[in-house]
Amino acid sequence: MKGITKAAFVGLCFAAWMTSCIKDEAANAEADIVACAVSGNLLIREPVITNTEVKFYVNGWEDLTNLAPTFTLTEGATIEPASGTKRDFTSPQTYTVTSQDGQWKKTYKVSFISGSPATEYHFENIKYYEYTDIWDPTAEPQKKFHIFYDRTIEGTDMEWSSGNAGFMITNSTAPATDYPTSQAENGYKGKCAKLVTRSTGSLGAMMKAPLAAGNLFIGEFKINIGNMAKSTRFGMPFRMTPLGLDGYFRYKAGEKYINKNSEEQTNKKDVFDIYAVMYEVTKDVPYLDGTNIKTHENVVMMAQVENRKEAGEWTRFSAEFKSVKGRTIDAKKLRNGGYNLAIVLSSSEGGADFNGAVGSTLYVDEINLYYK
Protein backbone atom coordinates (compact mmCIF):
# COMPACT_ATOMS: atom_id res chain seq x y z
CA MET A 1 0.00 0.00 0.00
CA LYS A 2 2.91 2.27 0.83
CA GLY A 3 4.37 1.66 -2.59
CA ILE A 4 1.14 2.54 -4.37
CA THR A 5 0.69 5.88 -2.59
CA LYS A 6 4.35 6.66 -3.28
CA ALA A 7 3.81 5.94 -6.94
CA ALA A 8 0.68 8.07 -7.11
CA PHE A 9 2.45 10.96 -5.39
CA VAL A 10 5.38 10.82 -7.79
CA GLY A 11 3.06 10.59 -10.80
CA LEU A 12 1.20 13.66 -9.56
CA CYS A 13 4.47 15.56 -9.02
CA PHE A 14 5.63 14.68 -12.51
CA ALA A 15 2.36 15.87 -14.03
CA ALA A 16 2.47 19.06 -11.96
CA TRP A 17 6.07 19.70 -13.01
CA MET A 18 5.21 19.22 -16.66
CA THR A 19 2.18 21.52 -16.41
CA SER A 20 3.99 24.31 -14.60
CA CYS A 21 6.79 24.22 -17.14
CA ILE A 22 4.55 25.26 -20.07
CA LYS A 23 6.41 27.95 -21.95
CA ASP A 24 4.89 31.19 -23.13
CA GLU A 25 2.93 30.82 -26.35
CA ALA A 26 5.08 31.44 -29.42
CA ALA A 27 4.22 34.14 -31.96
CA ASN A 28 1.90 32.87 -34.68
CA ALA A 29 3.54 31.17 -37.65
CA GLU A 30 0.50 31.19 -39.92
CA ALA A 31 0.06 33.90 -42.54
CA ASP A 32 -3.56 33.60 -43.65
CA ILE A 33 -6.11 36.00 -44.95
CA VAL A 34 -9.01 35.07 -42.73
CA ALA A 35 -11.64 37.50 -44.02
CA CYS A 36 -11.92 40.19 -46.67
CA ALA A 37 -14.24 43.03 -47.61
CA VAL A 38 -14.59 45.87 -50.05
CA SER A 39 -16.59 49.08 -49.61
CA GLY A 40 -19.46 50.20 -51.80
CA ASN A 41 -22.23 47.94 -53.01
CA LEU A 42 -20.06 45.97 -55.44
CA LEU A 43 -20.27 42.40 -54.21
CA ILE A 44 -22.98 40.16 -55.60
CA ARG A 45 -22.13 37.34 -53.22
CA GLU A 46 -19.68 36.28 -50.46
CA PRO A 47 -16.04 36.37 -51.56
CA VAL A 48 -14.17 33.07 -51.73
CA ILE A 49 -10.87 32.67 -49.84
CA THR A 50 -8.63 29.65 -50.49
CA ASN A 51 -5.11 28.99 -49.23
CA THR A 52 -3.55 31.22 -51.91
CA GLU A 53 -6.38 33.13 -53.58
CA VAL A 54 -9.09 35.65 -52.81
CA LYS A 55 -11.95 36.05 -55.26
CA PHE A 56 -14.47 38.87 -55.16
CA TYR A 57 -17.59 38.52 -57.36
CA VAL A 58 -18.96 41.71 -58.91
CA ASN A 59 -21.28 42.69 -61.73
CA GLY A 60 -19.77 42.82 -65.23
CA TRP A 61 -20.12 46.61 -65.68
CA GLU A 62 -18.29 47.67 -62.49
CA ASP A 63 -15.17 49.85 -62.72
CA LEU A 64 -12.28 47.79 -61.34
CA THR A 65 -9.50 50.36 -61.81
CA ASN A 66 -9.57 51.92 -58.36
CA LEU A 67 -10.59 49.48 -55.63
CA ALA A 68 -9.33 49.20 -52.04
CA PRO A 69 -10.16 45.80 -50.51
CA THR A 70 -9.51 45.31 -46.80
CA PHE A 71 -8.23 42.11 -45.22
CA THR A 72 -8.40 40.46 -41.81
CA LEU A 73 -5.32 38.33 -41.17
CA THR A 74 -4.07 35.65 -38.73
CA GLU A 75 -3.44 37.48 -35.46
CA GLY A 76 -0.27 39.54 -35.56
CA ALA A 77 0.38 39.03 -39.29
CA THR A 78 1.10 41.91 -41.67
CA ILE A 79 0.22 42.38 -45.33
CA GLU A 80 2.09 44.14 -48.12
CA PRO A 81 0.68 46.27 -49.80
CA ALA A 82 -1.34 47.36 -46.76
CA SER A 83 -5.00 46.47 -46.39
CA GLY A 84 -7.09 49.26 -47.88
CA THR A 85 -4.55 50.26 -50.55
CA LYS A 86 -6.17 51.48 -53.80
CA ARG A 87 -5.17 49.24 -56.71
CA ASP A 88 -6.18 48.51 -60.29
CA PHE A 89 -7.96 45.15 -60.38
CA THR A 90 -8.64 44.84 -64.11
CA SER A 91 -6.05 42.07 -63.76
CA PRO A 92 -5.45 40.10 -60.52
CA GLN A 93 -3.12 41.70 -57.96
CA THR A 94 -0.76 39.96 -55.55
CA TYR A 95 -0.37 40.59 -51.84
CA THR A 96 2.22 39.09 -49.49
CA VAL A 97 1.23 38.17 -45.95
CA THR A 98 3.99 37.81 -43.33
CA SER A 99 3.36 35.84 -40.12
CA GLN A 100 3.55 37.33 -36.63
CA ASP A 101 6.86 35.57 -35.93
CA GLY A 102 8.30 37.00 -39.14
CA GLN A 103 9.45 33.60 -40.43
CA TRP A 104 6.71 32.67 -42.92
CA LYS A 105 5.35 34.48 -45.96
CA LYS A 106 2.44 33.60 -48.24
CA THR A 107 1.54 35.21 -51.52
CA TYR A 108 -2.15 35.64 -52.35
CA LYS A 109 -3.65 36.34 -55.75
CA VAL A 110 -6.60 38.70 -55.28
CA SER A 111 -9.02 39.08 -58.15
CA PHE A 112 -12.37 40.65 -58.94
CA ILE A 113 -14.38 38.28 -61.07
CA SER A 114 -17.18 39.59 -63.19
CA GLY A 115 -17.43 36.97 -65.91
CA SER A 116 -19.80 34.12 -66.59
CA PRO A 117 -18.88 30.49 -67.19
CA ALA A 118 -17.84 29.76 -70.79
CA THR A 119 -20.46 28.16 -72.96
CA GLU A 120 -18.44 25.99 -75.37
CA TYR A 121 -16.10 23.53 -73.71
CA HIS A 122 -13.55 21.75 -75.91
CA PHE A 123 -11.17 20.56 -73.13
CA GLU A 124 -8.15 21.47 -75.26
CA ASN A 125 -6.49 23.70 -72.66
CA ILE A 126 -4.90 22.45 -69.47
CA LYS A 127 -2.48 23.91 -67.00
CA TYR A 128 -0.74 22.10 -64.17
CA TYR A 129 -1.28 22.54 -60.45
CA GLU A 130 2.27 23.29 -59.41
CA TYR A 131 3.77 22.35 -56.09
CA THR A 132 6.85 24.24 -54.98
CA ASP A 133 9.15 22.33 -52.65
CA ILE A 134 9.66 24.69 -49.69
CA TRP A 135 12.79 22.85 -48.60
CA ASP A 136 14.39 23.38 -52.01
CA PRO A 137 13.14 26.65 -53.48
CA THR A 138 15.66 26.51 -56.33
CA ALA A 139 14.22 23.23 -57.64
CA GLU A 140 11.74 23.19 -60.53
CA PRO A 141 8.15 23.35 -59.15
CA GLN A 142 6.56 19.91 -59.47
CA LYS A 143 3.64 19.59 -61.82
CA LYS A 144 1.00 17.56 -60.03
CA PHE A 145 -2.32 17.35 -61.83
CA HIS A 146 -4.27 18.78 -64.77
CA ILE A 147 -6.61 21.75 -64.49
CA PHE A 148 -8.92 22.38 -67.45
CA TYR A 149 -9.65 25.98 -68.33
CA ASP A 150 -11.72 27.76 -70.91
CA ARG A 151 -12.36 31.29 -72.14
CA THR A 152 -15.56 32.96 -70.88
CA ILE A 153 -17.86 35.20 -72.95
CA GLU A 154 -16.02 38.25 -71.56
CA GLY A 155 -12.64 36.87 -72.65
CA THR A 156 -11.24 35.89 -69.23
CA ASP A 157 -10.15 32.39 -68.14
CA MET A 158 -12.42 30.11 -66.15
CA GLU A 159 -11.08 26.94 -64.51
CA TRP A 160 -12.99 23.70 -64.10
CA SER A 161 -12.69 22.18 -60.61
CA SER A 162 -12.17 18.53 -59.69
CA GLY A 163 -11.40 16.36 -56.69
CA ASN A 164 -7.74 16.10 -57.80
CA ALA A 165 -6.46 18.25 -54.90
CA GLY A 166 -7.88 15.70 -52.43
CA PHE A 167 -6.32 12.80 -54.36
CA MET A 168 -2.98 14.67 -54.38
CA ILE A 169 -2.75 14.65 -50.58
CA THR A 170 -2.86 10.86 -50.43
CA ASN A 171 -1.09 10.07 -53.72
CA SER A 172 1.44 12.89 -53.95
CA THR A 173 3.86 10.97 -56.19
CA ALA A 174 1.28 9.84 -58.79
CA PRO A 175 1.76 11.08 -62.37
CA ALA A 176 -0.92 13.48 -63.64
CA THR A 177 -2.49 10.74 -65.76
CA ASP A 178 -3.16 8.58 -62.67
CA TYR A 179 -5.38 11.21 -61.08
CA PRO A 180 -9.16 10.79 -61.20
CA THR A 181 -9.43 13.75 -63.62
CA SER A 182 -6.97 14.30 -66.47
CA GLN A 183 -6.73 15.21 -70.15
CA ALA A 184 -6.60 12.47 -72.81
CA GLU A 185 -5.94 12.21 -76.54
CA ASN A 186 -8.43 10.92 -79.15
CA GLY A 187 -11.28 13.22 -78.17
CA TYR A 188 -14.33 13.64 -80.34
CA LYS A 189 -12.41 16.64 -81.69
CA GLY A 190 -8.82 17.10 -80.59
CA LYS A 191 -8.29 16.31 -76.89
CA CYS A 192 -10.89 15.40 -74.29
CA ALA A 193 -11.45 15.05 -70.54
CA LYS A 194 -10.96 11.64 -68.94
CA LEU A 195 -12.67 10.90 -65.60
CA VAL A 196 -11.70 7.63 -63.84
CA THR A 197 -12.93 6.27 -60.51
CA ARG A 198 -9.75 5.50 -58.58
CA SER A 199 -9.06 3.34 -55.55
CA THR A 200 -7.90 5.12 -52.38
CA GLY A 201 -5.93 2.10 -51.14
CA SER A 202 -6.26 -0.01 -48.00
CA LEU A 203 -6.46 2.87 -45.53
CA GLY A 204 -9.07 4.66 -47.62
CA ALA A 205 -11.11 1.44 -47.44
CA MET A 206 -10.59 1.34 -43.66
CA MET A 207 -11.96 4.89 -43.39
CA LYS A 208 -15.06 3.86 -45.38
CA ALA A 209 -13.94 5.93 -48.40
CA PRO A 210 -12.62 3.20 -50.69
CA LEU A 211 -12.82 5.11 -53.94
CA ALA A 212 -12.45 8.58 -55.46
CA ALA A 213 -14.72 9.18 -58.47
CA GLY A 214 -13.32 11.13 -61.42
CA ASN A 215 -15.26 14.38 -61.50
CA LEU A 216 -15.29 17.69 -63.32
CA PHE A 217 -17.47 20.60 -62.27
CA ILE A 218 -17.92 24.35 -62.24
CA GLY A 219 -17.29 25.56 -58.70
CA GLU A 220 -14.67 25.15 -55.95
CA PHE A 221 -13.07 22.14 -54.33
CA LYS A 222 -12.34 22.72 -50.64
CA ILE A 223 -11.33 19.63 -48.67
CA ASN A 224 -13.71 18.71 -45.82
CA ILE A 225 -12.29 15.63 -44.08
CA GLY A 226 -15.33 15.27 -41.82
CA ASN A 227 -17.75 14.94 -44.72
CA MET A 228 -16.11 14.42 -48.11
CA ALA A 229 -19.35 15.07 -50.02
CA LYS A 230 -19.22 18.66 -48.77
CA SER A 231 -15.79 19.25 -50.36
CA THR A 232 -17.32 19.81 -53.84
CA ARG A 233 -18.88 23.28 -53.83
CA PHE A 234 -20.85 23.60 -57.05
CA GLY A 235 -21.64 26.68 -59.09
CA MET A 236 -20.46 30.04 -60.32
CA PRO A 237 -22.51 33.18 -61.08
CA PHE A 238 -24.42 32.96 -64.37
CA ARG A 239 -26.46 35.86 -65.74
CA MET A 240 -28.42 34.16 -68.54
CA THR A 241 -31.29 31.72 -68.49
CA PRO A 242 -29.93 28.26 -69.31
CA LEU A 243 -31.86 26.22 -71.86
CA GLY A 244 -29.96 22.99 -72.41
CA LEU A 245 -26.74 21.05 -72.41
CA ASP A 246 -25.24 18.63 -74.93
CA GLY A 247 -21.95 16.98 -75.78
CA TYR A 248 -20.23 13.67 -76.52
CA PHE A 249 -19.25 10.84 -74.23
CA ARG A 250 -17.73 7.37 -74.07
CA TYR A 251 -18.16 5.18 -70.97
CA LYS A 252 -17.06 1.82 -69.57
CA ALA A 253 -18.12 0.77 -66.07
CA GLY A 254 -15.58 -0.83 -63.72
CA GLU A 255 -15.75 -4.58 -63.01
CA LYS A 256 -16.66 -4.68 -59.34
CA TYR A 257 -19.32 -2.40 -57.86
CA ILE A 258 -18.61 -1.76 -54.19
CA ASN A 259 -20.23 0.26 -51.44
CA LYS A 260 -18.45 2.34 -48.79
CA ASN A 261 -17.76 -0.79 -46.73
CA SER A 262 -15.92 -2.24 -49.77
CA GLU A 263 -18.62 -4.93 -50.04
CA GLU A 264 -19.26 -6.10 -53.58
CA GLN A 265 -22.84 -5.54 -54.83
CA THR A 266 -23.17 -8.19 -57.53
CA ASN A 267 -26.57 -7.00 -58.79
CA LYS A 268 -25.47 -3.38 -59.34
CA LYS A 269 -23.57 -1.89 -62.25
CA ASP A 270 -21.81 1.48 -62.11
CA VAL A 271 -23.06 4.35 -64.28
CA PHE A 272 -21.84 7.91 -64.90
CA ASP A 273 -23.69 11.12 -64.17
CA ILE A 274 -23.88 14.40 -66.13
CA TYR A 275 -26.20 17.15 -64.97
CA ALA A 276 -26.46 20.89 -64.57
CA VAL A 277 -28.24 22.90 -61.89
CA MET A 278 -29.25 26.56 -61.69
CA TYR A 279 -29.87 27.61 -58.10
CA GLU A 280 -30.57 30.79 -56.21
CA VAL A 281 -27.78 32.19 -54.03
CA THR A 282 -29.06 33.56 -50.73
CA LYS A 283 -27.35 34.92 -47.59
CA ASP A 284 -27.80 31.56 -45.78
CA VAL A 285 -26.98 29.48 -48.85
CA PRO A 286 -23.90 30.88 -50.63
CA TYR A 287 -23.35 27.59 -52.47
CA LEU A 288 -24.62 24.01 -52.75
CA ASP A 289 -22.40 20.96 -52.37
CA GLY A 290 -22.33 17.21 -52.94
CA THR A 291 -24.89 16.63 -50.17
CA ASN A 292 -27.67 18.85 -51.54
CA ILE A 293 -26.96 19.96 -55.15
CA LYS A 294 -29.94 18.03 -56.56
CA THR A 295 -32.32 18.30 -53.62
CA HIS A 296 -32.04 21.76 -52.01
CA GLU A 297 -35.08 24.03 -52.18
CA ASN A 298 -32.97 26.83 -53.73
CA VAL A 299 -32.64 24.77 -56.94
CA VAL A 300 -34.70 26.49 -59.63
CA MET A 301 -33.81 24.60 -62.82
CA MET A 302 -32.09 21.32 -63.55
CA ALA A 303 -30.88 19.51 -66.68
CA GLN A 304 -30.30 15.79 -66.09
CA VAL A 305 -28.84 13.50 -68.76
CA GLU A 306 -31.02 10.32 -68.90
CA ASN A 307 -30.54 6.91 -70.55
CA ARG A 308 -26.98 6.66 -69.35
CA LYS A 309 -25.18 3.45 -70.34
CA GLU A 310 -21.87 2.14 -71.58
CA ALA A 311 -20.64 3.24 -75.01
CA GLY A 312 -17.42 2.30 -76.76
CA GLU A 313 -17.88 4.87 -79.56
CA TRP A 314 -18.40 8.64 -79.16
CA THR A 315 -22.11 9.05 -78.42
CA ARG A 316 -24.08 12.29 -78.23
CA PHE A 317 -25.84 13.17 -74.97
CA SER A 318 -28.26 16.02 -74.29
CA ALA A 319 -30.46 17.39 -71.52
CA GLU A 320 -32.99 20.19 -71.32
CA PHE A 321 -33.19 22.58 -68.35
CA LYS A 322 -36.54 22.01 -66.68
CA SER A 323 -38.09 24.02 -63.89
CA VAL A 324 -37.94 22.26 -60.50
CA LYS A 325 -41.24 22.23 -58.55
CA GLY A 326 -42.59 25.05 -60.72
CA ARG A 327 -40.01 27.59 -59.50
CA THR A 328 -39.02 30.42 -61.87
CA ILE A 329 -36.04 32.70 -62.38
CA ASP A 330 -36.44 36.31 -61.24
CA ALA A 331 -35.11 38.54 -64.01
CA LYS A 332 -33.78 41.26 -61.70
CA LYS A 333 -31.96 38.77 -59.47
CA LEU A 334 -30.57 37.11 -62.59
CA ARG A 335 -29.17 40.40 -63.92
CA ASN A 336 -27.48 41.07 -60.55
CA GLY A 337 -25.83 37.66 -60.50
CA GLY A 338 -28.09 36.16 -57.82
CA TYR A 339 -28.01 32.71 -59.42
CA ASN A 340 -25.24 30.14 -59.71
CA LEU A 341 -24.92 27.63 -62.53
CA ALA A 342 -23.17 24.33 -61.95
CA ILE A 343 -22.30 21.73 -64.58
CA VAL A 344 -21.28 18.43 -62.95
CA LEU A 345 -19.75 15.32 -64.55
CA SER A 346 -18.76 12.16 -62.65
CA SER A 347 -17.52 8.68 -63.60
CA SER A 348 -19.60 7.10 -60.77
CA GLU A 349 -23.06 8.56 -60.03
CA GLY A 350 -22.94 7.35 -56.43
CA GLY A 351 -19.37 8.58 -55.94
CA ALA A 352 -20.23 11.15 -53.24
CA ASP A 353 -21.41 8.27 -51.00
CA PHE A 354 -18.53 6.03 -52.10
CA ASN A 355 -20.71 3.69 -54.14
CA GLY A 356 -19.17 2.76 -57.47
CA ALA A 357 -16.66 0.62 -59.29
CA VAL A 358 -12.93 1.31 -59.37
CA GLY A 359 -11.90 1.74 -62.98
CA SER A 360 -15.15 3.22 -64.29
CA THR A 361 -14.00 5.57 -67.05
CA LEU A 362 -15.94 8.46 -68.60
CA TYR A 363 -14.59 10.45 -71.55
CA VAL A 364 -16.33 13.74 -72.42
CA ASP A 365 -15.75 16.30 -75.15
CA GLU A 366 -17.34 19.23 -77.01
CA ILE A 367 -19.90 20.20 -74.35
CA ASN A 368 -22.25 23.07 -75.28
CA LEU A 369 -24.38 25.10 -72.91
CA TYR A 370 -27.38 26.81 -74.56
CA TYR A 371 -28.87 29.97 -73.02
CA LYS A 372 -31.01 32.96 -73.83
Next chain:
Amino acid sequence: MALGMWSVVAVAQQDRNQSIRESEKKGWEYEVKAGVNIGGASPIPLPEEIRKVNSFSPKFNGVVEGTVTKWLGREKNWGVSTGLRIEEKGMKTDARVKNYSTEILNDGNKVAGRWTGRVETDYNSTFLTLPVMANYRFNGSWKVRAGMYVSYRMDGDFSGSVSDGYLREGTPTGEKVEFTDGKSSTYDFSSDLRRFQYGAQIGGTWQAFRHFSINADFTWAFSNVFKKDFQTVTFNMYPIYLNLGFGYKF
Protein backbone atom coordinates in the same frame (compact mmCIF):
# COMPACT_ATOMS: atom_id res chain seq x y z
CA MET B 1 16.32 -43.98 2.54
CA ALA B 2 14.19 -40.82 2.81
CA LEU B 3 15.99 -39.81 5.95
CA GLY B 4 19.28 -40.27 4.12
CA MET B 5 18.13 -38.03 1.26
CA TRP B 6 16.94 -35.44 3.74
CA SER B 7 20.27 -35.30 5.49
CA VAL B 8 22.08 -34.92 2.13
CA VAL B 9 19.84 -31.98 1.23
CA ALA B 10 20.34 -30.47 4.68
CA VAL B 11 24.09 -30.71 4.34
CA ALA B 12 23.96 -29.25 0.81
CA GLN B 13 21.79 -26.38 2.06
CA GLN B 14 24.27 -25.75 4.85
CA ASP B 15 27.08 -25.75 2.28
CA ARG B 16 25.29 -23.19 0.17
CA ASN B 17 24.52 -20.90 3.09
CA GLN B 18 28.12 -21.29 4.13
CA SER B 19 29.40 -20.18 0.70
CA ILE B 20 27.14 -17.13 0.73
CA ARG B 21 28.32 -16.19 4.22
CA GLU B 22 31.88 -16.58 3.14
CA SER B 23 31.48 -14.39 0.08
CA GLU B 24 29.66 -11.88 2.25
CA LYS B 25 32.72 -11.74 4.46
CA LYS B 26 34.80 -10.98 1.35
CA GLY B 27 32.46 -8.06 0.59
CA TRP B 28 30.17 -9.55 -2.03
CA GLU B 29 26.45 -8.75 -1.87
CA TYR B 30 23.77 -10.27 -4.09
CA GLU B 31 20.31 -8.87 -4.55
CA VAL B 32 17.28 -9.36 -6.73
CA LYS B 33 14.82 -6.49 -7.06
CA ALA B 34 11.38 -5.93 -8.49
CA GLY B 35 9.61 -2.63 -8.94
CA VAL B 36 7.84 -0.19 -11.21
CA ASN B 37 9.07 2.66 -13.40
CA ILE B 38 7.14 5.91 -13.15
CA GLY B 39 7.95 8.77 -15.44
CA GLY B 40 7.98 9.67 -19.07
CA ALA B 41 9.91 10.55 -22.18
CA SER B 42 9.97 14.31 -21.93
CA PRO B 43 11.49 17.14 -23.89
CA ILE B 44 13.66 19.43 -21.74
CA PRO B 45 12.44 22.06 -21.43
CA LEU B 46 8.83 21.68 -22.64
CA PRO B 47 8.84 23.24 -26.12
CA GLU B 48 6.61 26.24 -26.82
CA GLU B 49 4.52 24.13 -29.24
CA ILE B 50 2.97 22.36 -26.22
CA ARG B 51 0.22 24.63 -24.92
CA LYS B 52 -1.42 22.39 -22.33
CA VAL B 53 -0.96 18.92 -20.92
CA ASN B 54 -4.52 17.60 -20.65
CA SER B 55 -3.55 14.34 -18.97
CA PHE B 56 -0.54 12.25 -18.19
CA SER B 57 -0.45 8.60 -17.22
CA PRO B 58 2.84 6.93 -16.37
CA LYS B 59 1.35 3.46 -17.03
CA PHE B 60 2.43 0.35 -15.21
CA ASN B 61 6.04 -0.34 -16.21
CA GLY B 62 7.54 -3.39 -14.56
CA VAL B 63 11.20 -3.73 -13.57
CA VAL B 64 13.15 -6.82 -12.45
CA GLU B 65 16.81 -6.64 -11.64
CA GLY B 66 19.68 -8.69 -10.34
CA THR B 67 22.51 -6.78 -8.68
CA VAL B 68 25.94 -7.75 -7.39
CA THR B 69 27.89 -5.32 -5.17
CA LYS B 70 31.51 -5.59 -4.09
CA TRP B 71 32.22 -3.66 -0.94
CA LEU B 72 35.79 -2.36 -0.73
CA GLY B 73 38.29 -1.28 1.88
CA ARG B 74 38.57 -2.20 5.52
CA GLU B 75 35.37 -0.44 6.59
CA LYS B 76 33.51 -1.81 3.60
CA ASN B 77 31.55 1.48 3.29
CA TRP B 78 32.28 2.08 -0.38
CA GLY B 79 31.43 -0.36 -3.12
CA VAL B 80 30.98 -0.88 -6.81
CA SER B 81 27.87 -2.54 -8.18
CA THR B 82 26.60 -3.78 -11.47
CA GLY B 83 23.84 -6.04 -12.59
CA LEU B 84 21.26 -6.75 -15.22
CA ARG B 85 17.87 -5.12 -15.36
CA ILE B 86 14.89 -5.87 -17.54
CA GLU B 87 12.56 -2.90 -17.47
CA GLU B 88 9.69 -1.29 -19.25
CA LYS B 89 9.46 2.44 -19.78
CA GLY B 90 6.24 3.94 -20.99
CA MET B 91 3.78 6.76 -20.74
CA LYS B 92 0.50 8.03 -22.13
CA THR B 93 -0.10 11.72 -22.69
CA ASP B 94 -2.86 13.95 -24.00
CA ALA B 95 -1.79 17.46 -24.88
CA ARG B 96 -2.90 20.50 -26.83
CA VAL B 97 -0.29 21.79 -29.26
CA LYS B 98 0.20 24.69 -31.66
CA ASN B 99 2.27 24.61 -34.86
CA TYR B 100 3.70 21.20 -33.86
CA SER B 101 5.81 19.54 -36.54
CA THR B 102 4.66 15.98 -37.17
CA GLU B 103 3.73 13.43 -39.83
CA ILE B 104 0.30 11.80 -39.88
CA LEU B 105 -1.19 8.84 -41.73
CA ASN B 106 -4.10 9.96 -43.90
CA ASP B 107 -5.85 7.47 -46.20
CA GLY B 108 -2.78 5.25 -46.39
CA ASN B 109 -0.25 7.99 -47.05
CA LYS B 110 2.05 9.98 -44.79
CA VAL B 111 1.45 13.73 -44.75
CA ALA B 112 4.02 15.92 -43.00
CA GLY B 113 3.20 19.36 -41.70
CA ARG B 114 2.32 21.52 -38.70
CA TRP B 115 -0.47 20.36 -36.43
CA THR B 116 -2.51 22.60 -34.15
CA GLY B 117 -4.94 20.76 -31.90
CA ARG B 118 -5.02 17.68 -29.72
CA VAL B 119 -2.24 15.08 -29.68
CA GLU B 120 -2.42 11.78 -27.84
CA THR B 121 0.78 9.81 -27.40
CA ASP B 122 1.34 6.25 -26.28
CA TYR B 123 4.95 5.34 -25.67
CA ASN B 124 6.46 2.16 -24.33
CA SER B 125 9.77 0.34 -24.63
CA THR B 126 11.27 -2.74 -23.06
CA PHE B 127 14.94 -2.43 -22.19
CA LEU B 128 17.80 -4.68 -21.14
CA THR B 129 19.90 -2.38 -18.93
CA LEU B 130 23.39 -2.65 -17.51
CA PRO B 131 23.98 -0.23 -14.64
CA VAL B 132 27.44 0.47 -13.19
CA MET B 133 27.28 2.33 -9.89
CA ALA B 134 29.38 3.57 -7.01
CA ASN B 135 27.79 2.68 -3.66
CA TYR B 136 28.10 4.16 -0.17
CA ARG B 137 26.75 2.37 2.89
CA PHE B 138 25.86 4.54 5.90
CA ASN B 139 25.01 1.72 8.23
CA GLY B 140 23.31 -1.64 8.17
CA SER B 141 20.02 -0.06 7.09
CA TRP B 142 20.86 2.61 4.50
CA LYS B 143 22.94 2.75 1.38
CA VAL B 144 23.01 5.17 -1.57
CA ARG B 145 24.40 4.84 -5.06
CA ALA B 146 25.17 6.85 -8.18
CA GLY B 147 26.44 5.92 -11.60
CA MET B 148 25.66 5.39 -15.25
CA TYR B 149 23.78 2.83 -17.26
CA VAL B 150 23.47 1.62 -20.83
CA SER B 151 20.27 0.13 -22.20
CA TYR B 152 19.42 -2.00 -25.18
CA ARG B 153 15.86 -1.59 -26.42
CA MET B 154 14.34 -4.99 -27.15
CA ASP B 155 11.06 -3.69 -28.49
CA GLY B 156 9.11 -0.47 -28.41
CA ASP B 157 6.24 1.63 -29.60
CA PHE B 158 5.77 5.35 -30.14
CA SER B 159 2.43 6.13 -31.68
CA GLY B 160 -0.74 8.04 -31.16
CA SER B 161 -3.39 10.14 -32.80
CA VAL B 162 -4.28 13.73 -33.59
CA SER B 163 -7.81 15.13 -33.43
CA ASP B 164 -9.86 18.32 -32.92
CA GLY B 165 -7.60 20.59 -34.90
CA TYR B 166 -6.04 21.16 -38.27
CA LEU B 167 -2.89 20.30 -40.21
CA ARG B 168 -1.03 22.80 -42.38
CA GLU B 169 0.57 20.73 -45.11
CA GLY B 170 4.35 21.13 -45.21
CA THR B 171 4.73 24.60 -43.68
CA PRO B 172 2.54 26.92 -41.58
CA THR B 173 1.41 28.52 -44.87
CA GLY B 174 0.43 25.22 -46.52
CA GLU B 175 -3.05 23.93 -47.32
CA LYS B 176 -5.18 23.68 -44.22
CA VAL B 177 -6.81 20.28 -43.65
CA GLU B 178 -9.38 20.46 -40.86
CA PHE B 179 -10.10 17.58 -38.49
CA THR B 180 -13.35 18.37 -36.73
CA ASP B 181 -16.45 16.46 -35.64
CA GLY B 182 -14.46 13.66 -34.04
CA LYS B 183 -12.37 12.98 -37.16
CA SER B 184 -8.85 11.86 -36.26
CA SER B 185 -5.68 10.56 -37.81
CA THR B 186 -2.81 8.49 -36.48
CA TYR B 187 0.94 8.66 -36.43
CA ASP B 188 3.52 5.98 -35.72
CA PHE B 189 7.18 6.69 -35.11
CA SER B 190 7.95 3.27 -33.58
CA SER B 191 10.49 2.41 -36.27
CA ASP B 192 12.38 5.66 -35.53
CA LEU B 193 13.16 4.78 -31.89
CA ARG B 194 16.82 4.39 -30.94
CA ARG B 195 18.18 0.97 -30.10
CA PHE B 196 20.67 2.05 -27.42
CA GLN B 197 20.24 4.45 -24.54
CA TYR B 198 22.62 5.64 -21.88
CA GLY B 199 22.24 7.89 -18.88
CA ALA B 200 22.77 8.57 -15.22
CA GLN B 201 21.23 6.87 -12.22
CA ILE B 202 21.12 7.78 -8.53
CA GLY B 203 19.34 5.83 -5.85
CA GLY B 204 19.08 4.50 -2.36
CA THR B 205 18.06 1.39 -0.44
CA TRP B 206 16.50 1.00 2.98
CA GLN B 207 17.20 -2.42 4.40
CA ALA B 208 13.91 -2.95 6.23
CA PHE B 209 14.66 -6.48 7.42
CA ARG B 210 17.61 -8.85 7.15
CA HIS B 211 16.78 -9.94 3.64
CA PHE B 212 14.08 -7.46 2.55
CA SER B 213 14.75 -3.94 1.29
CA ILE B 214 12.90 -1.02 -0.25
CA ASN B 215 14.56 0.69 -3.22
CA ALA B 216 14.25 3.96 -5.08
CA ASP B 217 16.31 4.83 -8.17
CA PHE B 218 16.08 7.87 -10.35
CA THR B 219 17.29 7.34 -13.94
CA TRP B 220 17.78 10.02 -16.50
CA ALA B 221 18.79 9.38 -20.08
CA PHE B 222 21.23 11.58 -21.97
CA SER B 223 20.08 10.30 -25.33
CA ASN B 224 16.93 11.08 -27.29
CA VAL B 225 14.39 8.27 -27.64
CA PHE B 226 14.56 8.85 -31.38
CA LYS B 227 17.35 8.18 -33.89
CA LYS B 228 19.63 11.07 -34.84
CA ASP B 229 18.29 11.44 -38.38
CA PHE B 230 14.64 11.58 -37.29
CA GLN B 231 13.66 15.19 -37.88
CA THR B 232 9.88 14.99 -37.97
CA VAL B 233 9.56 15.73 -34.25
CA THR B 234 11.81 18.74 -33.89
CA PHE B 235 12.70 18.37 -30.20
CA ASN B 236 14.46 15.60 -28.29
CA MET B 237 12.59 13.46 -25.79
CA TYR B 238 14.53 12.04 -22.84
CA PRO B 239 13.27 9.10 -20.75
CA ILE B 240 13.24 10.20 -17.09
CA TYR B 241 11.98 7.61 -14.67
CA LEU B 242 11.74 6.84 -10.98
CA ASN B 243 12.08 3.15 -10.20
CA LEU B 244 10.40 2.16 -6.92
CA GLY B 245 10.35 -1.34 -5.59
CA PHE B 246 11.34 -4.07 -3.20
CA GLY B 247 14.46 -6.16 -3.07
CA TYR B 248 15.69 -9.41 -1.59
CA LYS B 249 19.26 -9.71 -0.38
CA PHE B 250 20.79 -13.18 -0.24
